[in-house]
């Protein structure tokens with residue numbers, strides 16, 4: 001495992017073991033509502049949550065009758081998700097343990113900024129491989145103008161990479177894998193941080 005991934009695994013195993021991650025709140029709830037409504041309206045019945053944490057967002061999908069599967073680097077998140085009645089499998093988004101075109105929709109919140117820029121294309125190809133043709137993939141990620149920072153702002157002594165790319169850069173990286181159907185940039189978090197939200201529609 002390279003250093004970036006080792007740091008992430010250390011931080012997120014710690015986060016899970018100490019139950020630090022809370023429920024979704026704020027604008028995230030609106031994103032969940034709109035995305036679940038959209039995929040239900042399209043007759044889609046399954047979703048893959050990439051970087052699912054302890055299944056933070058599962059209940060919105062499960063309540064809408066959508067079969068939910070999460071993947072997460074931190075093994076301990078699988079047990080937390082199980083307590084909430086959701087499946088989160090320990091796996092890396094670089095190497096997803098599913099057949100081609102398994103899921104009819106994709107969802108990934110606050111995870112892609114942990115991927116170094118030179119690995120975003122391979123990560124996106126890995127995610128898109130397991131989504132059906134024409135599937136929508138909603139991605140939310142932190143961004144901004146600060147570039148790569150190893151931040152231990154949440155737990156001192158446990159740094160993790162935040163690749164804070166500009167909105168134009170993130171949009172271009174995602175547009176290489178489908179049509180951008182929706183794009184939002186929000187001022188958020190600490191100074192200079194933004195939150196970028198995209199719906200990428202895979203080719204039919």
Ligand SMILES: C[S@@+](CC[C@H](N)C(=O)[O-])C[C@H]1O[C@@H](n2cnc3c(N)ncnc32)[C@H](O)[C@@H]1O
Pocket residue numbers: 008012021050051052053054056071072073074077091092093094108109110111114
């Ligand atoms: C900031 S948390 C977001 C969790 C959840 N999506 C949420 O928004 O509450 C980022 C998650 O991505 C996971 N992660 C980081 N790198 C990963 C990788 N290569 N493969 C799968 N999951 C990864 C971490 O373990 C962590 O749970």
